[in-house]
Amino acid sequence: MSDLNETFAPTTGAVRLPRGAALNIALIVSGSIACYKACELISLLLKDGHPVQVIATKSALRFVGSASFEGLTDRKVFTSLWAPRESKTHISLRRWADMFIFYPATANRINQLAAGLAQDLIGATFLANNFEKPFWIAPAANTNMMLHPATQASLRTLEGWGCRIVHGDSGRLACGDTGIGRLAEPAILRGLVRQLARDTARARRTANPAVSPPRALVTGGAMTLPVDAVRSIVNTSSGRTAAAAVAALLDRGWLVSYLAHQSAATQDCEGADIVRYRTYEDFEQALGKLLAGADYDAVVHAAAVSDYFLAAGATSAKQETSSGFSLRLEPTRKLLPTVKALALAAGRRQPFVIGFKLTVHEAELDGCRRAAGYFVGGQVDRVIWNDLDGVHGDQHRFTVLAPPRPENGGDVSLEARLPQPLRRGASLAELAVAVAELAEAAVTDAAIADPTARGVGA
Ligand SMILES: Cc1cc2nc3c(=O)[nH]c(=O)nc-3n(C[C@H](O)[C@H](O)[C@H](O)COP(=O)(O)O)c2cc1C
Structure with a gap:
């Protein structure tokens, strides 16, 4: 908790790319x-x-x-x-x-x-x-x-x-x-x-043919809950955060798959393999297929997965009633904690998993404590907390959390490896770089831990 007492110091201006991705x-x-x-x-x-x-x-x-x-x-x-x-x-x-x-x-x-x-x-x-x-x-x-x-x-x-x-x-x-x-x-x-720059970064990464570029799966955007053949409930996620993360990873020479809602932003995502989804079912199916189809070094799960599904499910008929009708929503299964297990079950290496927690009108400490709940079970490596009140266009306040440390008494911990502006940033650009830097650090750590294989799971 003491970690969160750092002064919140938003920065402005250019975000430096790492060596290998920037061009002089x-x-x-x-x-x-x-x-x-x-x-x-x-x-x-x-x-x-x-x-x-x-x-x-x-x-x-x-x-x-x-x-x-x-x-x-x-x-x-x-x-x-x-x-x-x-x-x-x-x-x-x-x-x-x-x-x-x-x-x-x-x-x-x-x-x-x-x-x-x-x-x-x-x-x-x-x-x-x-x-x-x-x-x-x-x-x-x-x-x-x-x-x-x-x-x-x-x-x-x-x-x-x-x-x-x-x-x-x-x-x-x-x-x-x-x-x-x-x-x-x-x-x-x-x-x-x-x-x-992207081509150069990829070429620099593949200068050693024994090492292929790292691969990321980014999910992003809203999710559609069909009510009937013509109506649906959709949340407000635009996918801009995910698209910015995709761009930042591409800029560093990563191979990126982007699992994006049909309405999600894809600005600057040229070069990514974009797979579209509409509903929870589409998403779940595509996620499983993607995780089984390739070894991902990092999964950035920014999609606003529906918390609920319609108990009655989608109907093909259009509901017509003059007296109104009720919808009963039931909780969906959380997908973030299943990512590592899905990869492992498909015989793939465990990816480094970064999740997002969006709260509404919550103070940082309360929001971060709720976000830290994702660490229970050890299936998530980093969580990025943000609150709706801190998101306006390109302004995007966020806090990057690492798993709780014993010296914190099990309370939330700020990610220590990122420099201050990327640990608790204030813009979408910083958030995208923070995600890419976390993924880069995971690949480096995995290579140090096991130079023969690049498994980066927790
Ligand atoms: C107002 C103004 C605008 C000019 N715009 C251009 C231009 O757009 N393209 C061009 O080739 N020359 C333009 N010129 C002419 C060049 O400035 C001129 O050829 C000069 O010697 C070029 O020098 P430099 O090539 O060493 O910079 C312009 C000149 C003036 C006075």
């Missing part, structure tokens, strides 16, 4: 009217946990000051090949960066790169990299500048050498012309980086 990104910015969009892109990349180093041309700094870039990245903007104490920046940048994004790239710079000129930091860095790391170019120019044979030939040359050209949509440009040349939106680049 060198962001090159040149002098376009669309330079301001680089600030938005930087902000999105930092939010996703990727360190960003800006390299800006002199023209770019006439559109956006270095103070903005430095304020966002907390790193000095690089501008010159000849800056004092920064000799060989083009070489060190190539070593530091996992990828380069030229955003926005002016017609001038596109033509310079295609000519292979190295008279400044950007040209020298481009040649020094020599396609060792991905080099993406997002052009932004007036339609005629883009359509000029010089620019078109340069883009073809750069693409032929291995650059990835990311075009924006056609449309109205800042100069008033309509056509090609608009800069691709920051969200598009973010999505592409996210995909690359």
Whole structure:
């Protein structure tokens, strides 16, 4: 109980990805009217946990000051090949960066790169990299500048050498012309980086072919209780917590199965194997099938499983009565404590099981004590408590609980291995990272305990 007396200190800002999942990104910015969009892109990349180093041309700094870039990245903007104490920046940048994004790239710079000129930091860095790391170019120019044979030939040359050209949509440009040349939106680049980061994380994990990537099963979303052929009772769970956990695990290179209610969110879950369910029966059946079909290192059970079922069950007919009718609800069987047993019965390794407890209008200590009830029987490894009062959009207060320790007199214990903001966090982003970090820690512990097999059960 004393564990819970820590000051509740919500944090804001970027959540760091672990080594292996984050990409060091060198962001090159040149002098376009669309330079301001680089600030938005930087902000999105930092939010996703990727360190960003800006390299800006002199023209770019006439559109956006270095103070903005430095304020966002907390790193000095690089501008010159000849800056004092920064000799060989083009070489060190190539070593530091996992990828380069030229955003926005002016017609001038596109033509310079295609000519292979190295008279400044950007040209020298481009040649020094020599396609060792991905080099993406997002052009932004007036339609005629883009359509000029010089620019078109340069883009073809750069693409032929291995650059990835990311075009924006056609449309109205800042100069008033309509056509090609608009800069691709920051969200598009973010999505592409996210995909690359996931692929890279998986490749880093599988660099040793003897070790396959860890595998997680995440459940999430509401549950439908059919009343009759056309009516049903559904709880309000959106599945956003589960989807965020799926994304965080994918970002770390995990293979993820997502057992999701038909209405559940699947934002940023591309790459997960998504299995849909509607009712308790569907869910139970799919859960058993999934647990029998693969060895899961972790199961994150965030689905809002119905606490009750209709005693009469679903009927195929539509109930029609002018005098009303009563529904009798009876408690369903709790599924969380059955996960390990289901896996074992199917001859699979025991997964590390993370459960969720949502309370309504309960203080933290009371809520955590009720959540800790899940530990009875030893079938659950960690429980995340949250209360409806602490959940508003991306704000999401939560507390991660470990099994009770004897020195606590059997009372609730805070998870000690996570850093403070992830132990008792205040946002959905932190919650997702906390789940992924718990799963990662379980895999590491299992590998230490038994280097020949990766069973991670309690
Ligand atoms: C207001 C303004 C907006 C500009 N926007 C663009 C642009 O979007 N794309 C482009 O290729 N050039 C644009 N230019 C021209 C470039 O800034 C110019 O070619 C400059 O030399 C590019 O320098 P850099 O490539 O070293 O950054 C713009 C110029 C001005 C004055």
